[in-house]
Amino acid sequence: MADIFSKWIKGLDKTRKVTFSRLTSVFGTNEIDDYLWDDLEEILIQADLGIDTSADILKSLKRTAADQGLFKANDLVKFLKIELMNRLKDVPDPFQDAKDAKPFVILMVGVNGSGKTTTTAKLAKIYQQSGKKVMIAAGDTFRAAAIDQLQVWGDRLNIPVIAGKEGGDSAAVAYDAVQAAIARGSDILIIDTAGRLQSRFNLMEELKKVHRVIGKALDGAPHATWIVLDATTGQNALSQAKSFKESVKVNGAILAKLDTSAKGGMAFAIARELDLPIIYAGLGEKPEDLERFNRESFVEGIIGD
Amino acid sequence: MFENLTERLNKVFAGLTRRGKLSAEDVDVAMREVRIALLEADVHYSVVKSFVANVKERAVGVEVSEALNPGQQVIKIVHEELIKTLGPSERLNLTGEKPRVVMFVGLQGSGKTTQTAKVAKFLRGQGERILLVAADPYRPAAVKQLQTLGQRIDVEVFYQEGIAPPELCKRAFVYAQKGGFSVMMIDTAGRSQLDQALMDELGAIQKIVHPVEILLVVDSMIGQEALHVAEGFRDTVKITGLILSKMDGDSRGGAAISIRSVTGVPIKFLGTGEGIDALESYDPSRLSSRILGMGDIIGLIERA
Ligand SMILES: Nc1nc2c(ncn2[C@@H]2O[C@H](COP(=O)(O)OP(=O)(O)OP(=O)(O)O)[C@@H](O)[C@H]2O)c(=O)[nH]1
Ligand SMILES: Nc1nc2c(ncn2[C@@H]2O[C@H](COP(=O)(O)OP(=O)(O)OP(=O)(O)O)[C@@H](O)[C@H]2O)c(=O)[nH]1
Ligand SMILES: [Mg+2]
Ligand SMILES: [Mg+2]
Numbered sequence: 328m329a330d331i332f333s334k335w336i337k338g339l340d341k342t343r344k345v346t347f348s349r350l351t352s353v354f355g356t357n358e359i360d361d362y363l364w365d366d367l368e369e370i371l372i373q374a375d376l377g378i379d380t381s382a383d384i385l386k387s388l389k390r391t392a393a394d395q396g397l398f399k400a401n402d403l404v405k406f407l408k409i410e411l412m413n414r415l416k417d418v419p420d421p422f423q424d425a426k427d428a429k430p431f432v433i434l435m436v437g438v439n440g441s442g443k444t445t446t447t448a449k450l451a452k453i454y455q456q457s458g459k460k461v462m463i464a465a466g467d468t469f470r471a472a473a474i475d476q477l478q479v480w481g482d483r484l485n486i487p488v489i490a491g492k493e494g495g496d497s498a499a500v501a502y503d504a505v506q507a508a509i510a511r512g513s514d515i516l517i518i519d520t521a522g523r524l525q526s527r528f529n530l531m532e533e534l535k536k537v538h539r540v541i542g543k544a545l546d547g548a549p550h551a552t553w554i555v556l557d558a559t560t561g562q563n564a565l566s567q568a569k570s571f572k573e574s575v576k577v578n579g580a581i582l583a584k585l586d587t588s589a590k591g592g593m594a595f596a597i598a599r600e601l602d603l604p605i606i607y608a609g610l611g612e613k614p615e616d617l618e619r620f621n622r623e624s625f626v627e628g629i630i631g632d
Numbered sequence: 633m634f635e636n637l638t639e640r641l642n643k644v645f646a647g648l649t650r651r652g653k654l655s656a657e658d659v660d661v662a663m664r665e666v667r668i669a670l671l672e673a674d675v676h677y678s679v680v681k682s683f684v685a686n687v688k689e690r691a692v693g694v695e696v697s698e699a700l701n702p703g704q705q706v707i708k709i710v711h712e713e714l715i716k717t718l719g720p721s722e723r724l725n726l727t728g729e730k731p732r733v734v735m736f737v738g739l740q741g742s743g744k745t746t747q748t749a750k751v752a753k754f755l756r757g758q759g760e761r762i763l764l765v766a767a768d769p770y771r772p773a774a775v776k777q778l779q780t781l782g783q784r785i786d787v788e789v790f791y792q793e794g795i796a797p798p799e800l801c802k803r804a805f806v807y808a809q810k811g812g813f814s815v816m817m818i819d820t821a822g823r824s825q826l827d828q829a830l831m832d833e834l835g836a837i838q839k840i841v842h843p844v845e846i847l848l849v850v851d852s853m854i855g856q857e858a859l860h861v862a863e864g865f866r867d868t869v870k871i872t873g874l875i876l877s878k879m880d881g882d883s884r885g886g887a888a889i890s891i892r893s894v895t896g897v898p899i900k901f902l903g904t905g906e907g908i909d910a911l912e913s914y915d916p917s918r919l920s921s922r923i924l925g926m927g928d929i930i931g932l933i934e935r936a
Contacts, residue, residue, distance in 0.1 A: 372677050375855040378668055439878060439906065440741030440851065470906070471784075472777035479772035524881035559739060561674035561855020563883040584740060587824035589857040612740070612771070 357400040359392055367407070374590035374629045375561050380599065384410050408626055414595050415622040418604040421551050421579070422454070422515060430462070430508040430516045432541060432548035434501075436534060436571050437555040439522030442583030442609055444473065446555050447519040448480035449609070449617035455486060459514040464504030465490035466497045466537060467521035477519055484614060487511075497521065497533065498540040505544035518549070525570030538575040553579045553606065558591035568597045582620065583609030590629050637669045637924050641703030652696060654705065659691045662706045673886030673923045676859040679893050687713050707924070714920040717889055721913045722898035724755075724845055725872065731763065731808040731816040733841045736875075737834055737865060738849035740822030743877030745774065747849050747903050748819040749781035750911040751875075755815055756787060763813040765804040766791040767837070768821035778819050785908060797821075798836040805841045818843070825864020838869045845872045847900060850887060852876045858887035862894040871895050877903035880910065886923045 353366040364385060371381035384407075391397070391406050422431050433450070435443045447463055455461045463486055467473035474490045481488035489504040491497075501518050508516040520537060523530035541548050554577045556564050571577045582591045585608050597603050605620040644661050663684050670680045691709050696702050726732045734751070736744040745768070752762050764782050766789055768774035775791050782789035790804040801818055808816040818837065823830035838846065848871050850858060865871055874895070876888055879902045888899060899919075904910045 369677050372671060373856045375857070378671050438853070438881070440743060442741065470777075471780035472773040475773035475776045476771075483772075524878060526882040527880070557741065557851070557853075559851070559855060559857045559861075560853045561858075561883075561887070562672055563674075563853040563881070564855075566882060584824075586826075587739060587857075588826050588860060589855070593855070 354400040375592035380595045411626045430513045433517045434549040434552045441555045441557040443555045452614045462513040464518040466518045468495045469521040498537045502544045558585045559589040564593035579606040581607045586610045640665045645702040673884035675886035676890035715916045718916040731813045733843040734845040735818040735843040742849045742851045744849045753785040760815045763808045763816045764789045765818045767797040770821045831868045849875045852885040853883040854887045859890045862891040873900035875901045880904045
């Protein structure tokens with residue numbers, strides 16, 4: 328286990344040191360009192376869990392403390408971990424048990440700059456390494472050099488890229504890509520899209536069209552629609568996940584940039600309110616910096632050992 | 633998701649008559665609501681704490697006026713204090729010998745390259761002769777992105793392959809001097825404040841080309857991490873201004889307060905879209921009402 332998650336743990340090392348020392352000072356030899364609850368709230372809010380989720384966790388922890396007759400702060404750590412863990416799910420990558428869907432089509436969506444293109448490349452590498460025939464598509468025809476960016480990744484990883492022209496129709500690229508993936512017998516096709524803020528009506532409509540057209544090109548596709556969330560995002564992440572889920576039936580999330588010291592605590596609100604599993608975690612800018620989401624490592628990152 | 637702060641405060645003060653002074657108890661209850669509003673807006677926990685303490689002090693004993701009910705009275709004070717914290721909008725400080733160097737720094741994907749192009753277009757409109765420098769050799773096609781944007785706004789982009797950013801900036805500076813450019817603008821690679829090697833690189837560039845402006849570009853959707861980001865960059869280079877990007881979305885932008893409190897540097901622009909013209913100067917009053925989540929009521933209160 329330590330092996331599988333070693334990178335994650337290494338990536339979070341610096342953060343963990345900071346959190347750890349803070350946690351030691353909070354829990355240390357203290358008794359459970361109001362100051363402790365305040366400190367705990369501070370830790371949770373500073374990890375971007377948000378007020379409601381933090382309050383919810385504290386409430387439930389207070390109940391546990393009373394039920395179990397705890398009075399040493401230190402005894403709470405274990406229960407805090409469980410409390411946090413229980414709010415998240417470790418789910419398998421749906422591609423693993425989608426035997427009949429070929430090509431398995433994944434649509435990548437999210438706001439500007441969250442990490443979609445990089446994550447597309449990272450995913451492609453993971454699937455390629457597991458022996459699958461992978462193809463990626465440059466559905467961002469809008470942003471300057473977005474196509475070049477994905478093309479560079481394709482070249483580096485030796486993965487075919489389907490692309491149109493800058494300024495072209497993104498839905499048409501997606502359609503062509505599905506056709507090409509079928510024709511070439513690809514196992515999996517990952518379609519990158521342009522970043523868009525969830526409040527921009529026209530851009531969300533455009534994304535719906537891309538989603539629709541993929542379904543026309545292949546029945547049942549896209550099989551997965553994943554939102555890439557920037558782990559540094561605060562309370563807005565919930566609104567992002569909500570809007571994209573409503574518009575294009577997002578059924579999974581990827582938490583990018585967890586290495587940058589952000590804790591990604593909004594994942595708890597997203598799990599609670601939208602029942603959206605987090606499938607992968609981005610831990611750096613290199614193609615190998617993507618790991619299956621692991622709630623234990625994630626929770627460790629938030630509270631330390 | 634956000635219940636309007638006004639409504640919440642009105643609920644809090646429901647039992648209070650319009651006249652008299654705000655008591656310590658009244659203010660206490662009100663501050664609980666203000667605290668929630670600020671935390672929901674992503675203002676950093678520690679900043680909220682000191683801010684609320686400040687406002688509390690100011691609010692106790694305040695006479696409730698004819699024009700405003702107690703809730704509005706509290707909001708007026710909070711709003712005024714927020715405006716004070718956010719500070720006035722400031723222009724770029726382009727003084728000294730030419731070429732004047734402006735450098736853009738920030739986290740990955742925060743909007744540096746896009747704002748670099750936007751500001752370049754803005755300054756060109758003011759008659760400056762601009763040279764853009766593509767100092768992000770790391771991210772795939774980052775150079776091409778700046779070159780494409782440069783072409784769109786008809787501004788030259790300096791780049792040499794295989795040269796580390798500090799040396800590249802040095803060469804660009806010489807080139808800008810000889811070519812009679814008035815402003816040289818450096819787009820740097822995104823980096824986390826935890827990445828010491830990349831942070832040192834920023835320090836090296838600063839030492840070589842002495843920017844008159846180092847602008848920290850921050851995504852307005854950023855959460856509690858904003859404070860540490862601001863600290864990290866401030867500790868490495870001399871940040872002179874902030875740009876809040878992606879303000880065209882529905883984020884509250886409370887990070888602006890956290891960053892301001894840490895760095896004390898002024899907000900210089902807001903990024904309000906992906907387009908090259910989507911750049912605005914900011915208005916502290918408007919940003920304050922956005923952070924508090926109440927566009928409508930502020931006008932009323934300011935007039936009272
Ligand atoms: N540190 C770190 N950086 C990341 C990670 N994922 C992406 N990035 C960086 O974040 C920046 C934005 O990533 P992109 O993949 O271009 O994001 P995008 O969502 O495709 O952006 P747009 O297409 O412009 O909306 C780049 O500098 C990436 O290198 C990650 O997990 N960790
Ligand atoms: N809606 C909106 N999008 C923006 C704004 N500013 C930048 N963007 C978008 O955000 C994404 C990232 O912008 P970039 O300028 O590439 O960000 P960067 O900081 O240079 O990214 P790296 O170089 O990878 O660190 C792109 O999709 C931009 O189009 C803005 O003000 N509003
Ligand atoms: Mg992209
Ligand atoms: Mg850039």
